[in-house]
Amino acid sequence: MADTSRVTPLPASVPVLSPVTLLRLVIILTVLAVWEFLSHSGWLYRDVVPSLLAIGRAMFDLLAHGEYYFNLAVTAGEVGAALAIGGSLGLVVGIVLGANRFLSKAFESYLYYLGPTPKIIFFPIMIMWFGVGPGSKIALGTLSCFFPVALSAAAGMRQIDKVLIRVGNSFRASTAQMVFKIYLPAMRHPIINGVRLGLGVALIGTLLAETKLSNKGIGFLIIQAYSIFDMPRMYAMLIVLFVLSIGANSVVGRLGGLDSIKRS
Amino acid sequence: MTSTPHNPANTDILVVDDVVVRFETQEGPVIAVDHVSFGVRQGEFLSVIGPSGCGKSTLFNVIGGLIGHTSGVVSVGGETINSPHQSIGMVFREESTFPWRSVTDNVAFPLELIGMPKAQRIERARHFISLVGLDGFENRYPNELSGGMRQRVSLARTLASEPKILLMDEPFAALDEQTRLLLGDKVLQIQQQLKQTTLLITHNITEAVQMSDRILVMTYRPGKVKRIVDIDLPRPRTSEIVGSEAFGRYVAQIWADLREEASRGMRDEEEHALHHVSTT
Amino acid sequence: MTMTATTPTQRFRLSGALPALTGIGTLVAFFVLMEVFIRSGGLNRFIVPPPSEIIASFPRIIVEEQVLHRFVLTLTECLTAGVMLTVFGVSGGVLMHRFKLLQQACETWIAALASAPVVLCYPLFLVIFGRNAWTIIMMGFVSALPPVILKTLEGISGTRKVLVNVGRSFNLTPTQQFWKILFPAALPTIFVGIRLGLIFALINVVGVEFLINFGGLGQLINELAERYDLAGTYAAICFVVLVSVMFFMILEKAERWLTRAE
Numbered sequence: 062m063a064d065t066s067r068v069t070p071l072p073a074s075v076p077v078l079s080p081v082t083l084l085r086l087v088i089i090l091t092v093l094a095v096w097e098f099l100s101h102s103g104w105l106y107r108d109v110v111p112s113l114l115a116i117g118r119a120m121f122d123l124l125a126h127g128e129y130y131f132n133l134a135v136t137a138g139e140v141g142a143a144l145a146i147g148g149s150l151g152l153v154v155g156i157v158l159g160a161n162r163f164l165s166k167a168f169e170s171y172l173y174y175l176g177p178t179p180k181i182i183f184f185p186i187m188i189m190w191f192g193v194g195p196g197s198k199i200a201l202g203t204l205s206c207f208f209p210v211a212l213s214a215a216a217g218m219r220q221i222d223k224v225l226i227r228v229g230n231s232f233r234a235s236t237a238q239m240v241f242k243i244y245l246p247a248m249r250h251p252i253i254n255g256v257r258l259g260l261g262v263a264l265i266g267t268l269l270a271e272t273k274l275s276n277k278g279i280g281f282l283i284i285q286a287y288s289i290f291d292m293p294r295m296y297a298m299l300i301v302l303f304v305l306s307i308g309a310n311s312v313v314g315r316l317g318g319l320d321s322i323k324r325s
Numbered sequence: 326m327t328s329t330p331h332n333p334a335n336t337d338i339l340v341v342d343d344v345v346v347r348f349e350t351q352e353g354p355v356i357a358v359d360h361v362s363f364g365v366r367q368g369e370f371l372s373v374i375g376p377s378g379c380g381k382s383t384l385f386n387v388i389g390g391l392i393g394h395t396s397g398v399v400s401v402g403g404e405t406i407n408s409p410h411q412s413i414g415m416v417f418r419e420e421s422t423f424p425w426r427s428v429t430d431n432v433a434f435p436l437e438l439i440g441m442p443k444a445q446r447i448e449r450a451r452h453f454i455s456l457v458g459l460d461g462f463e464n465r466y467p468n469e470l471s472g473g474m475r476q477r478v479s480l481a482r483t484l485a486s487e488p489k490i491l492l493m494d495e496p497f498a499a500l501d502e503q504t505r506l507l508l509g510d511k512v513l514q515i516q517q518q519l520k521q522t523t524l525l526i527t528h529n530i531t532e533a534v535q536m537s538d539r540i541l542v543m544t545y546r547p548g549k550v551k552r553i554v555d556i557d558l559p560r561p562r563t564s565e566i567v568g569s570e571a572f573g574r575y576v577a578q579i580w581a582d583l584r585e586e587a588s589r590g591m592r593d594e595e596e597h598a599l600h601h602v603s604t605t
Numbered sequence: 606m607t608m609t610a611t612t613p614t615q616r617f618r619l620s621g622a623l624p625a626l627t628g629i630g631t632l633v634a635f636f637v638l639m640e641v642f643i644r645s646g647g648l649n650r651f652i653v654p655p656p657s658e659i660i661a662s663f664p665r666i667i668v669e670e671q672v673l674h675r676f677v678l679t680l681t682e683c684l685t686a687g688v689m690l691t692v693f694g695v696s697g698g699v700l701m702h703r704f705k706l707l708q709q710a711c712e713t714w715i716a717a718l719a720s721a722p723v724v725l726c727y728p729l730f731l732v733i734f735g736r737n738a739w740t741i742i743m744m745g746f747v748s749a750l751p752p753v754i755l756k757t758l759e760g761i762s763g764t765r766k767v768l769v770n771v772g773r774s775f776n777l778t779p780t781q782q783f784w785k786i787l788f789p790a791a792l793p794t795i796f797v798g799i800r801l802g803l804i805f806a807l808i809n810v811v812g813v814e815f816l817i818n819f820g821g822l823g824q825l826i827n828e829l830a831e832r833y834d835l836a837g838t839y840a841a842i843c844f845v846v847l848v849s850v851m852f853f854m855i856l857e858k859a860e861r862w863l864t865r866a867e
Contacts, residue, residue, distance in 0.1 A: 080706055081709045081710050084706050084707070084709075084710040088710065109732055163623075163624050163627070165624075166624030166625065166628075167624040167628035168631070170628075171632075174854065175846065177804045177808065177849070177853055178846050178849040178850060179809075179811040179815075179823070179845065181811075181815055181816065182811060182812070182815050182845055184815075185826065185827075185829075185838050185842075186839070186842065189835075190652060190653075257720075261720055261722070265722045269725070269816060272725070272728070272816065273816055280725070283725060283728060284728055286728075287728035287729075287731065287732070290732075292732065295728065295729060296729075299725065299726060302721075302725060303718075303721040306720065306722055307718075307720055307721050311720075390773075391770055391774065408776070411776060415770075415774040418767075420767070421770075421771050423768065423771075423786075424790075425789040425790070426789075434775070435775055438775055
């Protein structure tokens with residue numbers, strides 16, 4: 062894609078765009094054209110496929126008003142809190158389970174099997190415990206992101222090359238030195254990977270909770286657009302949300318020096 | 326004792342004539358194989374030996390038809406090779422059994438390709454399984470076998486296609502020394518039994534001397550033919566020969582040739598690494 | 606401790622079972638403590654009902670709320686999504702492997718989509734498909750599709766080079782190369798993809814049922830919560846968690862069985 066931005070004149074026979082870029086453009090343009098055609102065809106129920114112009118206008122409206130940023134801040138705050146609480150709990154639990162074979166045998170399979178269960182169904186309980194405000198959303202996000210972080214940290218702890226630990230011991234490193242100079246650096250990648258997975262599920266948990274019961278946040282805005290049947294606005298919000306979450310995910314990946322959004 | 330490296334005789338079943346392989350890399354072109362010529366006679370066991378980086382694996386891939394060459398001709402029975410040829414059966418260095426097939430189905434694979442009926446191909450496969458000494462393991466899967474046994478399955482699979490020439494690229498490289506010696510015995514025994522024309526690529530001198538009628542020593546990059554040595558040891562051979570005096574003399578002679586090349590390679594790699602450090 | 610009377614092998618077995626017993630013991634102890642704590646008024650029983658009450662409401666839920674019927678409904682939705690996932694996900698991955706350009710163009714997009722909260726589209730799907738099972742099935746399908754495609758692609762492209770070379774050395778045609786080498790080599794990874802896909806599908810199917818208050822087990826939780834049937838809600842949640850854990854375990858067993866050769 063870099064070569065498209067090159068301004069040096071090229072001979073006419075050399076294509077300016079690489080085939081991949083060309084194919085991407087073709088796919089995007091085809092999708093947009095089909096979309097626009099469908100929106101004008103009248104074959105579909107009204108407004109299921111709004112015209113691109115309407116979506117564009119809705120997106121402009123969305124981004125031009127402070128209301129969106131307020132709700133975005135609410136959601137971001139909830140997700141951040143969930144990630145901080147659930148992530149640090151997960152990290153501690155994971156490190157303990159990873160370091161102790163007995164505890165790992167006793168408890169890790171519970172985490173392993175509870176990890177991939179639906180978390181949103183706990184929302185009624187969270188409302189009873191933490192109220193209808195942001196508390197219940199944070200709690201749900203925390204519950205969601207605890208499992209992947211804990212499991213990754215435990216696995217990361219165990220997969221540290223044993224010889225590194227022997228090296229550390231041979232230099233008579235203290236426990237603190239071992240943790241900060243051997244264990245944590247050696248576990249960096251699995252931990253970051255766990256945080257990435259945790260961020261993803263915390264985001265989903267928080268947003269879904271907002272769509273179920275709330276009066277602020279991005280999830281609330283989406284369900285509000287649904288209830289007044291404002292489809293262009295809903296599309297606009299989903300697009301912005303996807304862009305933001307994909308961006309956040311790749312930022313976390315970059316921080317850990319991981320290949321940003323590769324398969325997990 | 327030493328024959329001239331060039332002028333392949335026209336009785337040769339496999340002829341490598343003036344082959345050059347040049348790769349384009351980021352650091353410019355690299356000549357992996359440089360004007361290599363030799364022939365393999367019917368029924369003969371020829372080994373190609375050389376230090377790492379001499380292009381012997383490239384040669385293996387070229388003869389097998391897996392990669393193209395820049396110039397020169399490789400021909401088998403007079404037919405030029407540009408793609409894998411049915412007369413050549415390849416055994417790879419890496420573990421190459423199909424994990425999803427039982428031993429029998431692995432060995433029957435080439436028979437399946439030519440459309441042999443099931444009952445018949447199972448019978449044929451049994452024959453080759455027995456040849457490599459894996460009776461009783463017909464229904465096992467590769468993950469239940471040791472590395473040496475898996476390599477024997479690969480060998481049986483290749484033999485089942487009844488190639489005119491068996492082409493092997495360091496087939497014992499991943500095995501421990503004892504397994505390697507014993508498996509070498511097995512290969513020798515099979516080769517003598519089937520009078521199988523064999524071309525072995527290796528970097529192991531003992532292995533080469535133990536098995537070969539002739540050994541072709543290659544130079545370090547660019548890979549040229551340094552010398553072809555006739556191994557005049559009595560057959561049938563086993564690994565016991567490793568202790569004999571004549572054996573020791575051949576090993577010493579080839580090591581003398583190889584040592585020069587290997588140390589050249591080592592120096593080159595050190596310089597390369599140094600260069601890399603200074604540029605990054 | 607009666608350790609002195611045990612033989613070495615018995616002791617070995619005991620030490621093998623000890624962690625598992627500790628795990629179960631801790632769990633039981635936790636529930637007993639909760640029970641005592643709640644009954645003594647340490648926790649409001651109208652927020653957290655005592656475990657005994659939750660257990661007691663299991664039969665009631667099962668009989669009165671047609672749990673079996675709901676379970677079958679949820680499972681059907683999930684498996685329908687699973688069939689679609691297998692068909693479209695695997696063929697999508699194969700297609701992308703077949704046309705390298707398509708892979709280069711789209712793989713990052715799909716990977717990006719895998720990290721996006723796709724399930725948030727459920728209000729949209731509600732508009733498109735209406736308030737029926739298809740919204741739930743399609744949501745389960747779409748949100749679980751990226752991993753199936755990516756795993757298929759990973760499996761095929763990850764075929765060890767030497768196996769590809771074995772195929773080439775036997776002069777396989779491209780079709781043979783695919784069916785005899787690439788596809789079987791990729792199958793274990795494809796199974797992983799399908800297993801992940803089914804798990805995501807179940808999570809999202811139950812989640813959407815809960816959110817849109819329609820269908821099987823997810824709706825049950827929503828209904829009981831709206832009725833302020835506290836013990837019932839807890840019991841239903843426990844039931845759904847147990848179902849998903851069982852589902853997960855069965856899928857793992859199935860995958861192990863299917864790839865037993867490797």
